[in-house]
């Protein structure tokens with residue numbers, strides 16, 4: 001199968017996941033408009049940044065069971081999508097150099113090749129990401145997923161908004177499920193959301 005075909009199939013799967021989730025949330029009792037918390041999640045090569053409504057970056061979001069979380073996600077390279085965010089959120093996003101420095105602190109150095117070159121290559125060849133929120137320690141998509149994957153392409157013109165019910169206690173990991181180059185395996189925040 002060519003990479004293009006694989007990709008198309010993956011995107012179709014994403015669409016199915018999104019429709020499924022919309023169904024779930026609509027059926028939860030008492031969630032009509034009652035959002036308890038909104039977070040903004042930016043995807044970059046090779047990580048995520050979580051910013052709360054006040055424009056503060058957060059390492060971890062704590063929720064009570066049955067809270068309703070609104071997640072606004074975007075690719076930090078999708079300039080039109082970023083422009084549509086509130087100014088306080090845009091201002092909280094580190095510039096690309098700062099994000100690149102984070103990579104060097106978090107991600108093992110490549111055995112051959114140079115971090116910066118691999119990043120440039122990834123920007124060109126694999127500019128798209130996705131975001132899924134799943135129970136920590138779960139490698140494959142399975143049950144208990146909090147947010148089914150949403151596609152975050154670089155050419156997106158808008159952010160993606162999802163409303164999620166925090167129905168199950170536990171630690172959740174934010175994860176990119178779209179191959180995006182060298183650092184892709186490290187593109188996650190383990191335990192980024194905790195439901196107590």
Ligand SMILES: [Cu+2]
Nearest residue numbers: 129176180187
């Ligand atoms: Cu990615």
